[in-house]
Amino acid sequence: MKKLITLAAIALFSTASFAQTTWNVDKAHSKLQFTITxxxxxxxxxxxxxxxxxxxxxxxxxxxxxxxxxxxxxxxSTDNDQRDGHLKSPDFFDAAAFPTLTFVSTGITKTSANHYKLNGILTLHGTAKAVVFELWYRGTITNPMSKADDAGFQVTGTIKRSDFGFGSKYGSPMLSDEVVVKANGEFSKAN
Known part of the structure; x- marks a missing residue:
């Protein structure tokens, strides 16, 4: 009986230690941004x-x-209504035809303490391509307001708009092909 209880405890501990936890973005404390020249x-x-x-x-x-x-x-939003309207048009995002852009990770590799290479598929303007971003895990704390665990992350990287057929009417003398992506995110542990 003692062996059975010990085995059950080990199985329970093993299951608990491998349980996956979901973390949801706290939009009030997060930003998804880009920079183009x-x-x-x-x-x-x-x-x-x-x-x-x-x-x-x-x-x-x-x-x-x-x-x-x-x-x-x-x-x-770029804080310019005319430019924002143009970005939503078929010349760029074509928001009517492609209402979302998505990223789904395919792997993560630790490069140093709290720093990772984040591989994934970015789908933009109807084109899906493999991309690699830098991910910095900034730590986990207990939020003093909600009493829940919060974790912070920063993702940075550069994509080429030509890889996605994005804004193809506007060459690099007008707009850089490279677009810098930066996301700062605070994530709350799901209950």
């Missing part, structure tokens, strides 16, 4: 006001994290 002399920043993201992990250092993100392309 205009006429080779000025950077223009933009954000997506409407996005969701989740992280699923069974390890406290997130070294097995699975990340997914969806942004509403019609929520793009």
């Amino acid at each position: 205009h006429l080779a002399v000025s950077d223009v920043d933009g954000i997506f006001k409407d996005f969701t993201a989740t992280i699923v992990s069974s390890k406290p250092d997130f070294s097995d994290a699975k990340v997914s993100m969806t942004a509403n392309t019609a929520s793009v």
